[in-house]
Amino acid sequence: MTIHHQPNNDAPNKQLIDAVRAFNRFYTRQIGLLDEGLLKSAFSLTEARVLYELAHRDGLIATDLGRDLGLDAGYVSRLLKKFERLHLISRSTLVSDARQSSIALTQAGRNAFAPLNRDSHDQVAALLDRLPASEQDRLVKSMRTVQALLGESAEPRIPYLLRPLQVGDIGWITRRQGMLYTQDYGWDETYEALVAEILAAFVKSFDPKWERSWIAERDGEVVGSVFVVRKSPEVAKLRLLYVEPSARGLGIGKRLVEECIGFARAKGYKSLTLWTNDILTAARHIYQVAGFKLIEEEPHHSFGKDLVGQTWDLDL
Template sequence: MSRLSRLPADDRVAKIRSFNRFYTRHIGLLNEGLLDSEYSLTEVRILYELANHGPMTAATLGQELGLDPGYLSRILKRFDSRNLLQRSRSEDDRRQIFLSLTDAGRATFEPLNRASVDQIGAMLSKLSVSEQERLVQAMNVVERVVGNSAQEIPCTLRPHRIGDIGWIARRQGLLYAQEYGWDETFEALVAEIAASFVRNFDPERERCWIAERDGEILGSVFLVYHSDEVAKLRLLYVEPSARGLGLGRRLVDECIAFARAKGYRTLTLWTNDVLMAARGIYQARGFQLVKEEAHHSFGKDLVGQTWNLDL
């Protein structure tokens, strides 16, 4: 049980309010103009939505940001007076007016956007990489618990793309160091396996699945060609924040289905006996332990295991 969960309800409320005061002060939200500009936080948020998600109606914009229609109308009139907005009628419903930014509006937004990026970058630069990871993970938890308590964002699986390989090597290196004390040679191994996959990738016989939710990578797995009859399942991992959701089983099932569809006779994998959760998934899917061997790797004494599934 966490320390916070033992606090009385009133103390939890006080703690959240204290954090809100800290963050608004730290990020400068109490200043008259956000990011040393003449625009308020709300005005910058409106510019952001129109720059990134426009065109949209005023009603949609107000719903997205939770703004009072009268308050939003006053802001939009101010933008109109500065030639930041353009309005166009819907071709499907002439009663609907869509808002978007003019060239002047985009010219106004861009320096604000850069200033925001620079501000967050400066804040992160004061933290170590591990502290940055902890901060981002904590924010993900807050966003998921508070923002999506009523509706879980679905997790999607997609093929790998540029940037994923480096991410996978880094995340697995960090996670296995934190959870099992493995050294940097494990990250090196992951990087070698993933790099080899990309260099020799055969889309007809191989596949990588990246699990993603709301733009956040939650896990991945590779299926790699070994021979015309044998495929290898490699580098299965799931982020701690996504464990318990059945994602590991889903990734393994994708590998099995793909291997069968491509005519492989056997799906094989190598793991270590300390990875209990992964072993449970493999056993539940019918994999059989065919070999065990003690070895010293990643700074630890381990027992490697080979598991096979007849397809």
């Protein structure tokens, strides 16, 4: 299994554990039901699994089968011997290692596997068929998520990726910022509206020569963003910096702000300014570290709360 970033120190929530255990019981039964159907064939369940592997992957050796299917080496050996006796497989000793031999299905083996495969396919088709198309999609999507999370990811996970805005992003950012600040600070729905307004204006008046957006994406999900707009020929403004709680601690916020500064410098702006609220301490810390200076503070009443707005500037 892969080593993941930031493993939890405290034990996972009991409710989550129970949910996973419930799912395991449920799916044990589910698999049992599906397997019942295949039992009438000449092959045992495990034999069928072995045939499946052989039919779908080339150049397997006995050890691979045992490892991937979780089978005893002796048992695999016996299974393969039986298959060989039935002329379902052929084995050829590897030149690279005379202990191993590459196993391949013969034509007879493929013929024997075909009906098994069809039955299994049809059974799953019948299962899916009970659901409307949209739910089939949801089901498969969820299964893929489970598999991705529990399985070993083939490639080491990219911590995150920066890209420009695409369609769908501004809605997503609006939603997440709205929900986050409502949840964490009790702001009302007008904050979400403000974000929507700012982003709409950004897109409508976007000038690629002087402005830019950065979206931080992880595993295909937006986990952060920031925007730079032209306030005047000499002043750029950083807006709407945000990092998903689940992606904090990866340095995404810092990186986003650095990108903004770099961009503003490259474009010849004289200074970079931003407006924020004093309660957003995590963001403030990032601005401070990046060299921003607090210019002005003024109380205001917005989003249903009494807040203290702050203007921060950075000379470029």
